[in-house]
Structure formats: structure tokens, C-alpha cells
Amino acid sequence: MPDHRSLGGAAQRSRRFQSAIRKETFAPEETKQLRRFSAWEATELILRVNAKTFSNKIRAENDMPDGEVEGGSSGMRWFTLEELNQIRNNWKERGKYKLRPSRPTGKRALRVAVANFKGGAGKSATALHFAHAAALDGYRVLVVDFDPQATITHAMGLVDVPEERTVWGVIAQDLILETKRMNLERKLRGDTGPEISLPVGIEGAIGDLEAPDGFISQTCWPTIDAVGSCANAAFVEFATAEYRMANRAWSFFAAVDRFLARAADDKYDFIIFDCPPAIGYQSLNAVFAADILYVPTGPGYWEYDSTTSFMSQLSEALGEIAESYAHDKKVGSQLPKNFEAVKVVLTRFEPANELHVAMQEALGKVFGDWMAEHPIELTRAVEQTGRFLRSIYEMDYRLMTRETWKRARRSFDAAYCEFKATAMGVWDKLPEPRARTTEGTAA
Numbered sequence: 001m002p003d004h005r006s007l008g009g010a011a012q013r014s015r016r017f018q019s020a021i022r023k024e025t026f027a028p029e030e031t032k033q034l035r036r037f038s039a040w041e042a043t044e045l046i047l048r049v050n051a052k053t054f055s056n057k058i059r060a061e062n063d064m065p066d067g068e069v070e071g072g073s074s075g076m077r078w079f080t081l082e083e084l085n086q087i088r089n090n091w092k093e094r095g096k097y098k099l100r101p102s103r104p105t106g107k108r109a110l111r112v113a114v115a116n117f118k119g120g121a122g123k124s125a126t127a128l129h130f131a132h133a134a135a136l137d138g139y140r141v142l143v144v145d146f147d148p149q150a151t152i153t154h155a156m157g158l159v160d161v162p163e164e165r166t167v168w169g170v171i172a173q174d175l176i177l178e179t180k181r182m183n184l185e186r187k188l189r190g191d192t193g194p195e196i197s198l199p200v201g202i203e204g205a206i207g208d209l210e211a212p213d214g215f216i217s218q219t220c221w222p223t224i225d226a227v228g229s230c231a232n233a234a235f236v237e238f239a240t241a242e243y244r245m246a247n248r249a250w251s252f253f254a255a256v257d258r259f260l261a262r263a264a265d266d267k268y269d270f271i272i273f274d275c276p277p278a279i280g281y282q283s284l285n286a287v288f289a290a291d292i293l294y295v296p297t298g299p300g301y302w303e304y305d306s307t308t309s310f311m312s313q314l315s316e317a318l319g320e321i322a323e324s325y326a327h328d329k330k331v332g333s334q335l336p337k338n339f340e341a342v343k344v345v346l347t348r349f350e351p352a353n354e355l356h357v358a359m360q361e362a363l364g365k366v367f368g369d370w371m372a373e374h375p376i377e378l379t380r381a382v383e384q385t386g387r388f389l390r391s392i393y394e395m396d397y398r399l400m401t402r403e404t405w406k407r408a409r410r411s412f413d414a415a416y417c418e419f420k421a422t423a424m425g426v427w428d429k430l431p432e433p434r435a436r437t438t439e440g441t442a443a
Helices: 004-025 039-046 053-058 082-092 121-138 152-156 166-188 203-206 231-246 251-263 281-289 301-324 356-370 380-387 402-427
Strands: 077-079 110-114 141-145 224-227 270-274 292-297 339-345
Touching: 004 121, 039 053, 039 077, 039 082, 039 270, 077 082, 082 121, 082 152, 110 121, 110 203, 110 281, 121 152, 121 224, 121 270, 121 402, 141 152, 166 203, 166 231, 166 251, 166 281, 231 251, 231 281, 231 292, 281 301, 292 402, 301 356, 339 356, 339 402
Parallel strands: 110 270, 110 292, 141 224, 141 270, 292 339
Antiparallel strands: none
């Protein structure tokens, strides 16, 4: 009969197959590389400028890259994202063309949690496409993968992420820092009682990752970084329970919020959290740190039922946290947890399916202004994004009919534009960045 050793053998076989897929999908060295973007994409879909004006700018101005001509592209020039950003930065912004992305001055990065109970609801796909669309729009993005399945980590081209560099490491480091802070405060107060002890071995596990950047990895996208995940990161749910027993005063749910407060406020524009399909220590950290909560849901009743349960249990969990930690001066001012916006977005939507349309209308009545106007449609191109571990923005439109590719992109573009409008509506409400010490720790 199958036992844990059988499961281990199956996992090893699966990893070998996974490696073969990466070699076929990415590159021989198993490293994902971002493709170039055609001049047509640059002018019509990314920079949104007149094609003739774009061509003249590239030829006439010395500080503009001229891209490369790829075989089989009828002489069309193709540009890396770095080159497109160089064009965006060097373009003289006058007249009708404003190529640099909008961002309120003096505000920290906007944080968005993409969460729901249901596996397969489109959380990772939504988070991935929003991250890629924002990067093409000129924004700098940090993706934080809270899911031990590591779907978005792998989609970003990261493999074999050490468990100490995942959210587990972030939470463990926070326990260390908070425990040391509490012990110091007790000492300064003259408390002669025993110090709060840390779990054995925890400091050695992440001792070389004192700076926030130690958890952040670069990806194949030049303006997207990531805190990756791995299967062993599932350990965080068990470990955090142990950590809470070691230090009962520790506000475990605020670990990621404090981690981001120690990071540079001006390094990113958007921070996007991909949450696991459960309410646990990781997802509670994500939603507590988030300014906006995005809830993807499929068009079926089971997805709707799961979304209802998710909101109910999340409400109870956040309510219990607010009641239990209201006395804690370090987090009490942030309780009860308030989101600047909540959005429910319908995924895998088929506009010709009467049941899907009926569900969209029903959800609109239930959630009102929370319901996203633009659903994410299910198309053949969208189905292939999962197969090839790429977003629609990464897929070369020459691999299919251009209309098939454009239809899928239009759906994600509309969802992203609504996401961006929501972000712009709440960004000004964010607090000013906190002052920092020279070590980068919030003062």
C-alpha cells in the first residue's frame, strides 16, 4: 500500500519531469528569459504612441535604442523591456504623449493581496498578469508568493528557492527581531524576570539574512522582483504555531507588514501577494499587509460558495485579531484591519455562456461596487498560458493567430486597467513612508 516513501518516489519522478518541461519551455539551462516586443506591440499596446512618430524618434534621437530586426518579422524591429523603458524615460513628455506611469509622490508602494479559498479560482494567473501588465506599463513590481505550490514563483522563472528565503524566513526573522525588541524593552523597564526564549536553531537558519533584500530575488523581468516560495514553505503553518507558543505576545500576523516597512519605500510601485487557497498564518500576513484585497472567483456555484466561506472566515479571523491585539501599541493603531478597496473579479468567464452571464449578474447584485466590471475571459490563448508557464504578455503572438492572442490580451488589459484605476483611487490615502535608521529598520 502507498505510504510516505511512495509519495516521495512519486515527487522525485515528478521533479524530473518538471525539469524536462522547463528545458523545453524556457531554455537549455532551465533559465526563463523574457522575449522581445515588436514595434507594433510597443506603439499600439505598450507605449501607445503613433507608429510613424515612434519610428522617427528612434531614427532621429541619439539616446533612443533602435532594437533588433528578427528573422521572419518582415523587417520589423523588436525591443527588450529595458529598451522600451529607456525610450519611455528619454521621450520628451510634451503634447499628447505621457509615457511615464502615474504615481503619487511621497507615498509608499501599493500592496495588493490576491486571495480566495478555492484552488483553481485564478489567483496566481490574476496576480501574474497584473504584475506583468504593470511592468509593461512602466511600474516596478515586487511579487510575494505565499503559496507553497509556488506557481507564480515558477512562472517568474525561479526554481529551487531555499525555504529560508521564502515567507517562512520572513516570519522567522520577524519573530527574532520582535523577541529581541521585547526583551530590550523589558530590560529598560527594569524587569528582572527571565527573557523570552527563541526556538532552538532558529537564528542559525536565517542568520545571514538580516537585510530585507536577502529574501528578494531578481526575475527575468527587469522591473519585477520576487520573494519566492517552495514546497517546504508549507512548514510555515506548523512553525508559526510553535513560534507563537515561544512568544505569546508576538503579533505573528504583522510579520510581513513589518518586513515591508524595513524595505525601501521607493524601490517598488506595486507589491502583489499571491495567497494560498486557505486562511492560515501566511494568508493572514498577506491580507493584514495589503491595501487592496482582490478576490478572484470562477463562474460556477462551487466557486461562489467557496468565496462566501472565504469572506466569512476571513472576517472572523481578522475580528479575533483586532480583539486580541488591540492593546498592543505596535499594531493596535492598525486594528481593526481596514482595506482601502476590495474587488471581486470573475475568472474563466465565457461571454457566450448563459450560466456565466447569469452568475456575473448575480454576483454584481451581491457585491455591488466590490464587483469588478471586467471579467477575465477564458480563451484558447489563456489556456495555453498555464501549459507554457507564461502570461499572455510573455507569449509571442506569432505562435498563434494574432486575433486569438489579441482577444486574450484585451481581456487582461481591461482587467488591469480597472485594477490600475482602483489603485489610483486609493494611493493618495496611504500613509507617508516611515522614517528609517541607517540600518534600514523603521524608526
